[in-house]
Amino acid sequence: MTNTQSARPLFISFDGIDGAGKSTQRDLLTQWLTDMGHEVVLCRDPGTTEAGERIRDLLLHRKELELHPRTEMLLYMAARAQLVDDVIRPAIASGKTVLCDRFLLANIAYQGHASGIDLEDVRSVGKFTVDHVMPDLTILLDLPEDVAFPRLGKNLDRMEAKGVAFMHRVREGFLKEAEVYPHVAVIDATQDIETIQSAIRGAVSKRLEELAK
Ligand SMILES: Nc1ncnc2c1ncn2[C@@H]1O[C@H](COP(=O)(O)OP(=O)(O)O)[C@@H](O)[C@H]1O
Numbered sequence: 001m002t003n004t005q006s007a008r009p010l011f012i013s014f015d016g017i018d019g020a021g022k023s024t025q026r027d028l029l030t031q032w033l034t035d036m037g038h039e040v041v042l043c044r045d046p047g048t049t050e051a052g053e054r055i056r057d058l059l060l061h062r063k064e065l066e067l068h069p070r071t072e073m074l075l076y077m078a079a080r081a082q083l084v085d086d087v088i089r090p091a092i093a094s095g096k097t098v099l100c101d102r103f104l105l106a107n108i109a110y111q112g113h114a115s116g117i118d119l120e121d122v123r124s125v126g127k128f129t130v131d132h133v134m135p136d137l138t139i140l141l142d143l144p145e146d147v148a149f150p151r152l153g154k155n156l157d158r159m160e161a162k163g164v165a166f167m168h169r170v171r172e173g174f175l176k177e178a179e180v181y182p183h184v185a186v187i188d189a190t191q192d193i194e195t196i197q198s199a200i201r202g203a204v205s206k207r208l209e210e211l212a213k
């Protein structure tokens with residue numbers, strides 16, 4: 001692979017159930033991509049923009065507010081629309097590589113598969129929301145909920161507080177979606193941090209090669 005090919009800008013999202021190790025792996029991948037010549041922009045969904053961070057606070061930390069599943073789904077979408085327009089699209093346009101903690105796939109798994117919103121509704125609002133900006137690659141960190149849950153500590157946010165049975169449905173949802181959602185690499189996240197990172201680097205290299213063709 002030439003340097004030009006390896007530094008081709010990419011949009012990569014990380015997903016998986018809570019406690020899967022997304023932030024740990026994203027930080028390690030940032031280092032590797034930076035060494036390869038990528039200018040990396042980090043973001044999180046929901047969040048990153050000022051509006052998005054306020055929506056995130058409402059969604060995850062204002063647990064006293066009752067949110068209907070449709071409201072919740074739309075708030076995640078609203079935060080994402082702002083993130084796409086303010087951060088992701090401009091970063092891609094200026095040749096930067098974007099690593100995003102979660103993206104549309106999480107909406108489909110959490111609010112669709114696990115909370116019961118019609119999947120076609122989530123997909124169609126999602127299509128409108130991302131407005132053609134989709135990840136080149138989604139890293140899906142897969143592990144059983146009873147391994148991930150104890151990693152979460154005591155202060156559970158609104159989604160984590162839904163419990164282990166909910167996380168089981170989220171995991172099943174992610175795995176089903178991996179068969180239809182574009183360019184998902186499912187990585188066994190029960191392994192040690194270095195082994196997972198090397199599997200992720202393998203998936204990124206493979207995708208870079210495909211895109212260079
Ligand atoms: N492969 C792993 N094995 C064991 N513990 C891990 C692994 N990856 C991450 N952790 C730990 O699990 C916790 C959650 O990891 P984090 O990267 O914050 O996950 P997420 O961003 O998916 O919530 C952290 O304490 C982290 O050190």
Ligand SMILES: Cc1cn([C@H]2C[C@H](O)[C@@H](COP(=O)(O)OP(=O)(O)O)O2)c(=O)[nH]c1=O
Pocket residue numbers: 018019023045046060076077101102103104106107108110111157159160
């Ligand atoms: C993007 C997105 C996230 N979520 C949930 C998944 C997580 O529980 C939560 C975001 O938290 P997360 O990204 O796991 O951050 P942290 O590591 O700080 O807890 O929001 C949805 O339910 N739908 C969505 O569309």
